[in-house]
Every structure is written in structure tokens, then in C-alpha cells.
Amino acid sequence: MACILDPAQFPGHRQAHHRFPGTTNRPATGPVEDPASREDADVTRSAPQTPPPRPTAADADPLDGIFLRGDVPRIVPVTDPATVPGADVDLLVVPCIAGPSGLSLPDDLPLPRTAVTDLWKTLMETGVTGAAGEVQSVPAPAGVRARQVLAVGLGSTDTGSTAGADGTADPTGRRDRRIRAAAGAASRALRSLPGTALTVLSLLGRYSPTAAVEGHALGAYRYTGLRTAGPAEGGIARLGVLVDGQLAAFARACTVVEAVATARDIVNAPTGSLDPARLAALAAGLAARSGIGAEILDATELGDRRFGGILGAGGGSVHAPRLLRLVHRPEPLAGQDRVPHIALVGAAVTAGSAGAAGVTDLAGSSAAAAAAVAATVAAAELELPVAVTATVPVVELASDAPALRPGSVLRHVDGTTTEISGCDPTTPTDPSDTVRTATSLVLADAVARAVADSPDLLVTVSAVTGSRTLPFGDRTAAVTGSPALRDLLVDLADRAGEDAWAAPLPVESDREIGSEVADLRTAAPDRYLPAFVPAGTPRAHVDVAGPAVNSGAPYGDIPGRASGRPVRTLVALLGSARDYADR
Template structure:
């Protein structure tokens, strides 16, 4: 196959830079057990009470007076974790969970994970001995008491917080600091431990999808070029059942007319690639879902160059592609009985004598032409090629693309909510509901037909940067390539990056959308 490599087995990803963290990041293991264990550091939730935080349960569990908890600042406020010394020389945590909603449990898990990481890691970073959590043999273990009314939603939220709140990605010569390795969730008497355990394991797989998407986004762009991104995705897919990976190079793309990907990647010395991940489980029923993720490994803006301030964050401009890669791997690990294909068109958008220009006309896969208005609107150029290819060659029933596409979405929705555009109401609701179940917020935006005419080209079939509201017109541009299939466009320009920690999110690439895509596929498998 000219210009293509098919991966069916692989060794673990090898670091280009020996200081680069191992990918994927190792996450905490989680089990559900029946009994509290003496000698293992523990955490107890603190709920809102009628007259303040309900400290009685924690006081009883830790065999201390409520005054001790008050003295260390124990609170019911979700996202607070307060350590307290115990009589046996160990340490316990009182963790605020508010009224006990799913979002509050996720926040509590994240706060607890960060508190434990800080206790374990900061001393190590200063070349001192790390502080113990309790007995030395249990320094990497923790147990958390679950409430009497625990359900699967609570467990999912808590596990997501615990697994992701302590995430870290740092390129350093220092040894990897100690980390929390295992958490035991102690179920109340009479609870279905097996069912809760299954829920915990599934939640950890969702967390692994988010963490891998973070890893890919956080990898610096001197390492992460299109060949590295697509090759890493293919390598990680190698040993998973029913999943095959194919990487297409610039020669293959040129032979088949992928003009958008080639134009965007033309200014870089590191040529573009297209990754195709095909998951084909035996006995799959239901629709064929195609996911397309923007894979711009660095974006200078090209000739329409970006300001220097903030440009370093453009290493995360492939967050949509990272979410698609992570989702496909997780869908395969879960063995979901649904056909899913992932496409990641990947390029670097650089400035050079071979860079594409404003005013160029680019011919996409399938022949449709685009008049270029701004070379910094490169994401839609590569997505258009991949979407057109999916419609022509893959026979999808549903299309979903995900991209850090427009600054307009950051203005409209801020940094914690993804923009959702859709041509189909049922698909839009499935995406929104999937996100709600896994702790990712989506807000549906309108595909305003009054602006559709602005997308039509004068010199070419369509305009890359038509006048009007930027997020909406970008979505309308992409719709031109969808062949009237049910389609959703997820603009994650805001929530794909975080400036500070909150809930289960840590500063840097967030991995946003990966869990929603997995949950969407699970919904289709169950339909």
C-alpha cells in the first residue's frame, strides 16, 4: 500500500527524549471492598448538615473529637481535603462532598488526589524523604469510605476525581516522584460490591482515556510532530482486539487529493499525516460512528501569524485528535459492540516559503474548493479533507468532529464548556447526555441558516473565513463537507486547556471530550 503503514502489533511507546514521561501516564488502581482496614490511610466524606458540616461520621471513624476536625479546617465544601494526625501516628483525611451530587464527588476525588500527591511528592522534589501517609508499607495506598446511599453515579464521579486529580506531566531530569498507586473504596453494609466494582473499573477506563488525551496534548512540539502523533496513536492501538491502525504519509495524501491537509502542512519541514483507526468488533450492531479529530501538532498561524503571547500553548492544538485517539483505544479496551472509525488529520502550521497563503484556492479531497482567507483558520482545512474522505469511503451513519477550532467559543462559553453544533437533534442530545454522565459539559449552539450564504465562495466553492459569528460560520463551513449525514461538531477551544487546577482537571491539556466520545459510542452500542 503506497504511502501507508498498517499497525497490528506494537511494543510500548519509546521516548524520543529520555526525560519525557512514559505514555500513557500510569493511573491509580481502584477496588471496591467490604471492610475498612486498620493501618491503611483513609478518607471520610463530610456532608452538609443542617447546622454546618456533618463531622460526626469522620470523628467516629478516626476516633477523634469533632473539635480536632474543626481545628484542622474540615469542611463540607466540595473540593476541600484536610489532613489530620491520628493516634496511631498515621494520617486521615476529611473530604468535603457538599450535598453529595456527582460533580461534588468528582471535585472531592480530585482534591483528595492532589492532597495525597502533595504529601508524597513535595518532599521528594526537594531531595528530602517523602512524608509517610501511614505505615511505610502502605504509603502508596489509600482507602475511602463510601456513603450509605452510594450508587454507580457516585462511584464513577469519585473514581474520575481520584484518577485524574493527581495527574501530572513534567519533562525533567528528576526521578518520578512517588505517587498514589491504589485506592480501596469501602462499601457500606449491604451494598452490591460486585456491581460497584464494575462501575469503578469502567470509570477508571474513562479516566485513562482522558489521561492519554492529556499526555498527547502536553507532549512538547519539538517531540510531537505529525509522524510522532499518528505513529504513537497507531503504536498504542497495536495490541488491542478488533482495532487496526493505518498511517498515511504525504505521498499518499497527494496522490488522493487531500489538498487541505497538504496546504496546512506545506510550510513545515515535518510533513503531514493521516491516522485511521478502525474498530470492528465481531457481532457489532447499530450505526457506524466516525470520529474526526483535529491534529495540528503546532500552530504558528502560518503567514497570518499569531501573537507571540500564548503561542506556546499551541502544542495543545491537536487536542481534538488526541481525544479521538484516546476514545478509540478505550472503546476497544471496553469491547463495545459498535463499529467506530477514528480519523486524525495531522499537520504543523508553520511560516516558510512553502507555506500556503491568504487568497489561495485549495482543492479538498473529493474536489470541493476553498478560498483561503486566513491561514490561522487551518483546523477547518484539515477537518474538511478528513470529513469528505469519511463520507466518500467509510459509509458512516453518524459523523462527529472535535477540534480546538475557534476563539469565538472561548468568548461565548468560557473555559469549562464545549460548544456543540449539530445537524440532527437526536445526535445532539446523545452527545449532550453522554457528556453529562461523565462530567463534561456541552452547550448546544445554533447553526444559523441566515449565515449559510456567507460560506459560499466567489473565487471558489466555499470561503474558509466567511463573515459573521466565528464559531457558527466555522461549523457551517464544515457542514458543506458532511454529505447531509447526521453530524455533530464539537468546538473545544475553551475547555481543552486549563490555566489552573479545578475539580478533576489539572493545569495544561485537559483531555476534554475523550470521555464524551467513549460514552457516546456506548450509548449507540446499547441502542
């Protein structure tokens, strides 16, 4: 688990326990020990903790020891600022600011005034400027029991007091973005320190508990897969985050961390370990632990119900496709007749052993499916007053997939016919066309099934189309769809620290999907899927082909490999469903 919580301390919040069967990499759940209740310290260091032993490749079952192997440090809330100076920890994380006149420190640090002055002088002598992302360790000043201070830069910001720490004074999310990035940079720096596991206390949570917990936990996330040798760098035994009295915000952040980490773990899993049957079964098991109903349709059932798009794209593989449906239906709140119903659709499209028209690298291909599953589970754990249905098709491409032959026509589950164009599985000249076509086909079936439930709004996610990657870069998702819902998603993404941009569809989109021999012709999902959504249903499509996987250097709270996007955006949307429905 990412964060250790006592459910009894947080009414209305259920204990997160998102682990697949057989995994032991994350610390077991247990009650919180509030470090402020100890006489000697805020964060203990008398009994350093190390991650449990990892199974070796020889010991691992195909479903055991592969998933949820990402390591996240144990995080505990610290509620009493008065105990900070006497905290017996290895490092104290302190924010610093690039002010108009140079380096400055927040004016309400819970440290003796003389210690703040001495720390400022030391940082100035060391050359610290407070620039965003800057990290520097220095000896702790007199009056502070910690061995070292880790100064992290917030850049030029107005984060100088605890006013609005609950987020009310940060309407744009800019402060949270800076704190989240600083926490992530600090955690990576702590991970790189040699030696035994460290005990740490961070003061960043005083200015935003949510951003600090997410940044520290997700910035420290480390996926080692089936490496038999342990990581060369050190670790974090325990990380305390000063949250004052905002335990509810801390608890919610822990659940979001677990959701994002779960999505990362699924995407990071070794190629071939998650065929359609295994991925669907794992996701259903994860959902069941949170009280979410699940249904899995195999190839026979897909055929009986005429899911032509899913069978057409994945029917040629030795691993038959699956369609996973997760159904979360909470009771209405007092005074409400019903709860809003949101439909999430995300596909996993992977390459089979045949290479599928030269498609051998589909990094992040399961990101959309992982995000839909993780966000649905988070909604249940947070007990959000929203009904959620996640429809997740999982297919493996193969070079002899019958529906991917140009000119062929298939029939979707709602009776709509589609002419295949723009790909040829026998000639690997442009594998992205094959992937884009397959993604559109399976998502179309999933959307047709999802709208049959008459949701209040529909959000689809794709991660392998690449149709919007070039104009928006590798860190920004493109959002299209109904203007109000599209703009809301972009706003929520910005507040959650996940870059997104509203992308209007060109006027020629309708012409792109026109066909003389069928109802439609294949195109990129953002252009093609709206044809399957009834008029009047708010819809949005999130393309994370760029940010789903970080192939460059880590930044902010994003490590290398899977980013976990757009889980936080989807969770934020689910939490805002009532406000949107009341518009």
C-alpha cells in the same frame, strides 16, 4: 498503568495496556490483590512503592521517555466494607456534607458509630464545614486503624446513603460531579504532602465507583516531562477505593482513566517532539495493541488521492502531513444484524519552526486528535458494541503554506473547491485566523473521507479555533450540529463531568461560506464543515478550544496543562450508540 486489573476477574473487559514503546513510568500490569482478603489490612503499607526511575534527557530517544510520562497512582478495588475500620493505611478519605444544620457525615459510613461521632466532633472543632472542595486532615478516631482521616467536602448534596450507587438514582450526574471533584481535590492534597509514598483508602467509591476512581486518578495525574530532578512533593504508593461489589464499574473507570491520561500525555508532550509522522505512528501503535486496524497516508499518498486541504495547510512544512485512519469493527451481538457505526474526526495542527505567521503558541493543538484516538482505543478495550472509525489529519503549519494565501482556491478529496479567505501567512497580525483556516481545511478533507464510509453519525472535534471560547469561557465546550445529537452530547458531557453547552449556529452561516469563484469559502469549522456532510447524516461539532488546556489553577479532577477533554464525552457517546440508533 493507572489501575491494576486481573482480566480474568472481569468477563467482557480486556486488560488495558496503553503504553507507547519504551515507556516505563506507569506500574507494570499484574493481578489484583483484593486488600479485603488480607488478615491485617485493606491496603498494605509494609512495602511502600515508588515510581520507577525516569530516564534523563540525555538518555531519552525522541520517542522514548517523552510520552505517557504522566504519573497516575496505583489504584485497587476494596470490596468488603467490614474491613475498613482495621485498614492499616496512612490516610482514610471520608466525605463530609454541608447540611442544612451544618456539617454532617454520610449516614452509612462503614465505621463504628462511636468513631463516626468522635470524627464529627473533631471536624467541628477544626472548623470543617463540608463545603465543596474543602480538604482537612485530622487524627483518626478510636476504633479506626488509619493514622489520619482526610475529610473532603461534597458541598450541599443529598449524597447521604449508598442508594443508587450504580448511578440509577443520579439521572443528572450531579452527585457524580461532586464526588469526582472531591476525589480530585483529595488526591491533589495527598500529592502535596511531604515524605514517603502514602497508602490511602477512599470511601468515596461507595457512593459512585466511577466518579471516585476517575476523580482520584485524574486529580492525582502529574506530568513532569523531562525534568531530571524528581518531584518535590510526596506520592501515593497505593490508593484503595471502596467499591463494595461493583467491580465492573471499577474496571470501566480504569479504562476511561487510561484513555484520558493518554490524551493528556500526547497534548503535554514537548513542542516539536510530535511532528506529523511521529504522532501518527505513535497513535497507530497504540491502537494496534488494542486490536484496532490503522492506516497512515504520507504526503505522496495524500497527493495521489487528492487531499488538497491537508496538503494545502501542511505542505509547506519540512515535516510533511499525515492522515491517520483507525478502524474498529467488532462483531454484532447475538440477535443483531449490524452494529452502529460512528465516525470521529479530530485534527492536530501544530506550528513549525518558521513560526507560521507568528503562531508560536498552539497549546492544546493536538487535543482533538488525541481525544479521537484515545476514545477509539477505549471503545475497543471496553468491547463496546459499536463500530468506530477515527480519521485524524496531522499537519504542521509553515509560513510558506501555499493554500493559506488569501484568494487561492484548492480542491478537497471529494472534489469540492474552497476559496481561502480571512488569513495572510505573511503578516502575523492575527495568527488565530491562520490557525482557524488551516484547521477548517484539514478537517474538511477528513470529514469528506469519513462520510464516504456512510457512518450512522459523525462527530468532529477541534481545539484551536477559538470561535466559541469567549461566550462560554475556558472550561466549557461548545457543541453544534444536528439538534438531537448535539443535545445528547451535551447531556453525556454533563454526566461525564465535562462541561458543554449547546450552541445554535446563526442563520447567516450559509452566507459566510458562500464564494463567487469556488464552491465554498473558508470559515470556522462549526460553520464550514456541515457543507461536507450528506443530508440525513446526524452530525455534531465539539469545540474544546477553551477547556482543552487549563492555564490556570487545578480544579476538580483537572490538573494544570492538558485536561484530556472531551475523551469522556466521546467514550460515553460510543457507549450510547445503540440507544441512539434505536431512536
